[in-house]
Amino acid sequence: MTLPPLTIVLASPRGFCAGVDRAILIVEAAIAKYGAPVYVRHEIVHNRFVVDSLKAKGAVFVDELSEVPDGVPVVFSAHGVPKSVPTAAEARGLSYLDATCPLVTKVHREAEAHHAFGRQIIMIGHKGHPEVIGTMGQVPEGAVMLVESAADAEAVQPAHPDHLAYITQTTLSVDDAAAIVAVLTRRFPSIVGPKKDDICYATTNRQNAVKTIAARCDAVMVIGAPNSSNSKRLVEVAAREGCAKSLLVQRAPEIDWASLAGISRLGITAGASAPEVLVEEVIDAARAHFAVTIEEVKVTDETIAFKLPQQLLD
Known part of the structure; x- marks a missing residue:
């Protein structure tokens, strides 16, 4: 059977930003330095794949500090915390790492x-x-x-x-x-x-990239989590820029490919907390339904990187 042709238009930049990279590295470095488990207050970033990957390495995610046992390190998520949280950690003598972007x-x-x-x-x-x-x-x-x-x-x-x-x-x-x-x-x-x-620069760049591709695509797919603000904004931006079929997906298995029948150009991007491996997963899944050609549209290069906390560098 001959598969229908599909041009996948990849928006760039997409996916991980410097703040997300740093937050994930903080958890991984804390596990390497202190040993598992390392506790993390709230999702380190809003992506289930990332959270599950860190769980497998020894991270334990909790909603509140009261769930963190004495004597183990705790990491605060990339989204930031009220001042009351580090104050409470210090009152208990907890060692904490701040992964706030x-x-x-x-x-x-x-x-x-x-x-x-x-x-x-x-x-x-x-x-x-x-x-x-x-x-x-x-x-x-x-x-x-x-x-x-x-x-x-x-x-x-x-x-x-x-x-x-x-x-x-x-x-x-x-x-x-x-x-x-x-x-x-x-x-x-x-x-x-x-x-x-x-x-932030990453939010701005990803929205600009989607604006560049949306009008020339029959559908735009944003890979990201439903609780990710920047991912949901990308869906809204694509729709506002003229792509009526704009959707948010977390992973390839949840995609309804039948709903995309008849399209010839599919725009793909990823929210700032979604890893590139999930983009590749979606492209691989598309190849089972279409004869895929890749076109990448880059609006800027990103070179920003953030240092890890000093206690992980000592």
Whole structure:
């Protein structure tokens, strides 16, 4: 049987970013240095394949510090934690490693600085996301107001409208965040923003790559987890850029290939916490249904890398 032709358009950059690489390396290095088990508070990154791979090496994932036994190291996830978490670890005498992405830490420091200057803070982000919880937890409760949409920005009523600052979650839609910032700056002309955009380079680059390929594809497939903010934003960006069939998948076995019958160009990308091996898995699965040709579209090169914590380098 002759297979129908399919051009897979690979968006680049895609997949792991420097913060995710660093977080995974921290867990692996901690296991190598201290021996298993090493406990990790929350998923180190939002990807089940990565979490399961680290479990197999000796990592134990827990929801709260109360589940960590005395005398073993604990790692905090790449999304960051409220200040109360390391404080609680220190009170118990727990050895901890902070795998918070340095670009998230940058936003933490911004929140602290704004609070120190007496500014009321508006955070643009998604309620309940670990990064938002961690960032809001850098300052006293009530110091940060959360807005999730342009409508929220139109409705928010700060107590000190002439003494405001805004910060953002690092994994937002660039376009959505810009629309919210536009509302805030119109309503509050003196509001202070970050000197450099809080949305991280990897989120921006992956969205730009999807924007480049979406209109020329019959479908766009984003490989990532349903609890991954940056992966879900990629699906939204693809749809907004003109690709009506935009979908999120975690692994190749869950793909409904029948729903893709008749397409000739399939765009593929991966969220910042999805490893390249999952992209390769999807491409291999596609070869069972199509005669595949690969086309890669690169919008930029990424060269950023982050150092491991000093205690793992000693």
